Amino acid sequence: MDEKDTSRLEAFSDGVFAVAITLLILNVTFKYTDPHGVQLLDTEIWSKGIVSQWPQLFAFVTSFFTIGVMWLNHHRLFKLIRRTDTVLLILNILLLMVIVFIPVPTSLLAEYLNFPQYHVAALIYCGAFLLMTIFYNFLWRYAAYKGRLLGHNVNQLAVAGINRQYLAGPLVYLVAFGLAGINTLICVIFCFVLAIFFAIPGHELKTILLRRSPSTPEIGVGISDKWHEQ
Amino acid sequence: MDEKDTSRLEAFSDGVFAVAITLLILNVTFKYTDPHGVQLLDTEIWSKGIVSQWPQLFAFVTSFFTIGVMWLNHHRLFKLIRRTDTVLLILNILLLMVIVFIPVPTSLLAEYLNFPQYHVAALIYCGAFLLMTIFYNFLWRYAAYKGRLLGHNVNQLAVAGINRQYLAGPLVYLVAFGLAGINTLICVIFCFVLAIFFAIPGHELKTILLRRSPSTPEIGVGISDKWHEQ
Amino acid sequence: MDEKDTSRLEAFSDGVFAVAITLLILNVTFKYTDPHGVQLLDTEIWSKGIVSQWPQLFAFVTSFFTIGVMWLNHHRLFKLIRRTDTVLLILNILLLMVIVFIPVPTSLLAEYLNFPQYHVAALIYCGAFLLMTIFYNFLWRYAAYKGRLLGHNVNQLAVAGINRQYLAGPLVYLVAFGLAGINTLICVIFCFVLAIFFAIPGHELKTILLRRSPSTPEIGVGISDKWHEQ
């Protein structure tokens, strides 16, 4: 009656997230030759081959962590969304398109992290994340509108928590957008902090995910039948 | 008695679709150097590094959306197909081969989107999609012939809806093929529209997928036992 | 009591097969410039950009079909293998290593398909497939030895069918190895035929997979309980 109809959607999305997050590593290379193609000496590898690549590594870590957290959010949404329709499937494809796109601005950003007076690469990087939060809002608000595709007994506190957190999403990335105009490095550090913000669920959602205190009677009823199916 | 025997086929197909759709991004790069290898200035990045790459982005979006919708169709078919045999498995491998091939004509198309008087790249691009719809027809018609591999109580309206939509598939891509001979850009826009056409299921199928009106007694009986298993 | 313990092994293997089979496409490129870097004219694209790449396409199709069929065989084995142990997991990792390696000899082969008097590339290509069948034998024979990791009521006819087909595996690829010394093209065509050979299960296995004749009382008993779990 309230059966889960989203398993293959989740499997496909997991696959796309997993490939996209792993392709980020293709932007990271350690150098083993100098600009003239001569192989680096043992004493040069660390400084010229590895430390010099810190912008690539820093951009990789920030984007990897952000996509990872976005997978986490996808995971959370589809604990609440229990049915699909054509519009939801299309909105999910569009969201995945933005996720798959992330390695491209990440690669550009890495080239300009050494130039703090340059701003365009960081603006595009933040712009991609801003777009991502907007598509997350489309997906969630379409599914949650009047509980359209949610479970019948879904936890309303969790829904309200996501509503609030996702409303804040585009706004905080607009701040990152502004920071990109000031200093590229500060902007990327801020993006990293934002990923942590989205990793932490709202209070009610947190209660569901942690499930460590057995004494949560106010949400126990609506949720219990869902947990048994997963 | 009518158990689902296609779960690992679907898992493997989901994986191939997910990797193929993500590899499309490898064709998209933002430039950070001019043709002489000098790094672009902050004022040049937007126009010379990003806007100039619009053909890659446009080809990426069209192919991503098309493969995404084709995954959606695979998903729909295997809600009805419930058993496998060797021929079906081979037809599925051949279909996946065409899906995996899509990034190659996409990459070629991107190189020629700036040359509206050139037609061959667009013809090959449409030809790949035409081949894809033909293989979808092979897969579906083999499985649906006399209900060979479908569930015993499968919804006949859904089957008829797919029959009609898939018959139209090669025909509409033949039209795209013709448009490629006239104007590359119009042809690619038409391909995008076709993806939306295949995203929307036929009337009966739509009723199944949306499942928003509880009062659909004419299909309720045959379908009900299937939903409970998924 | 005879529960299935291989689901995550299968999920991981499906993932590796899916990525490896899709990476084959990275060896296929259509050309859009001539050797001097000048973009090809519309009249040149078909002959100089696409038809000239037939070795890449032919090698891609052969390897894709072979890996696809090998996935099929993995699928079949793990319908019979129902438990894992450390040795099986390690043998499976070694088998996957050979699968992942296939794109490398495929790429080399594509470079030498135009040189029928050259044999080494084809020898290495067949050698990789030979190695693959040997590892399949290791995996299967370890699991099937005295029914070690098979289900308790496993169909003995299916086991015997795989035993025979897998014994033939290395032998027929040795023939391919010999053909590589005569003519590269004939050898690759033979590899394609071999993939079809491995796609078709032995008589008893075929009966299981097709399951189209409800009157198969001789295998019905041992198999029935397994089908209901999947």
Added chain:
Amino acid sequence: MDEKDTSRLEAFSDGVFAVAITLLILNVTFKYTDPHGVQLLDTEIWSKGIVSQWPQLFAFVTSFFTIGVMWLNHHRLFKLIRRTDTVLLILNILLLMVIVFIPVPTSLLAEYLNFPQYHVAALIYCGAFLLMTIFYNFLWRYAAYKGRLLGHNVNQLAVAGINRQYLAGPLVYLVAFGLAGINTLICVIFCFVLAIFFAIPGHELKTILLRRSPSTPEIGVGISDKWHEQ
């Protein structure tokens, strides 16, 4: 009551492991031209095109086997870990980040395997594995602390076995780190041996995984209900 809440976490992790392990092959290429771009003759392919690439192949095999065994360990941990919380999900993302990073030091190592008097590449390679074992310890010890996220009736012998083996993890990779300072080749061979060490579970864990002796009454009770769910 003690239901499994980690299925989608495992699916995503399987995907990332599968893609990362497969991307290792991108570092392996057989040569078909000499340094001047002239295609190799049939007599030269074996020695100049393939045998000369042994460092790439050796680094590939070592890293593939290590990542494969690390997947195996992830698999084992999540047979015991049955619930997730935000911290665990973040620790898992960080662990996956290190896994995805492995191809980069592998590629660097391959360039320096021919230079036994060079040590930095091997130090970085071992350093990446050291980091990996440290993150495995973080993940496991967070989940296992006071049985926080483990099943209620989890086998305490298995937990103790992992505790001991994982404590040894960073220590043995520190030894590899030291060997890197002596001889690169010996160090990589030692890394291969370490992968075998981590492939073999501790005594108690081994009993669980093999499950070949039906007479294991001391662990039978706590484990039985878990096996039936998988």
